[in-house]
Amino acid sequence: MPLRPDPDALGFVLIDVARMLRSAFERRIATAGLGLTPGEARTLVRIATLEGSRQLEIAQRMGIEPMTLSTYLDRLQSLGFIERRPDPADRRAKLIYTTPSAGELIANIRTEQIELMQHVTSGIGEAELDLIRSQMKRLRANLCAIEEDGSALSLVQEVGR
Known part of the structure; x- marks a missing residue:
């Protein structure tokens, strides 16, 4: 008799919670009127936490392909929220930084995150x-x-x- 998977096993619960949390965050960002897609918002926040990191590292930490990240970066740069600077250790690589004009937008995204997490963690x-x-x-x-x-x-x- 085959062993049936337990839908409440820790791995399944973690995957379900992560998927549902990401979906809820994306819905909030899409309806918040911030002028960014959910992917761009996630990218901007990640850049703010990894200030001065290489594009490849940011893509790896986000779990996305470098080309997908590049698209987000192009848009964020065109809006004036990030800048790419040459890496002094490797002239082929770029380091990514937020600009001062991104501050208010990052704060608004963080507000959405905090409010979402207050709902998610209600009763804990x-x-x-x-x-x-x-x-x-x-x-x-x-x-x-x-x-x-x-x-x-x-x-x-x-x-x-």
Whole structure:
């Protein structure tokens, strides 16, 4: 008799919550009148948290293709919210920065995020939220370690060919 998957297993619950949270955020941004698409809003906030990072790193952290990010960056740059600067360590690479004119927009996006999270976490106390946050950060760190091990293993396999 095959083992049936449990829809309430931690992995399934995490995936469901992440998908639903992203969808709710995208609906809020789409209806907030900010003049950005949800993808552009996510990109702008991520750039603000990774100020001065390379495009490739931002794309990886967002879990999107570099070409998709490039489209978002082109639009955000044309609106004057970000700038691309040459990387002094690698002239082929660009470092991404927010501009001062992005400040108010980032604050508005953050307000939408905060209000959404207040609804999502309704009925959960601060101590519980701190515990959830702490455990989620541990899961993230464990997943990063797995990715790094996988990358190291892939590199070793490539060199061995």
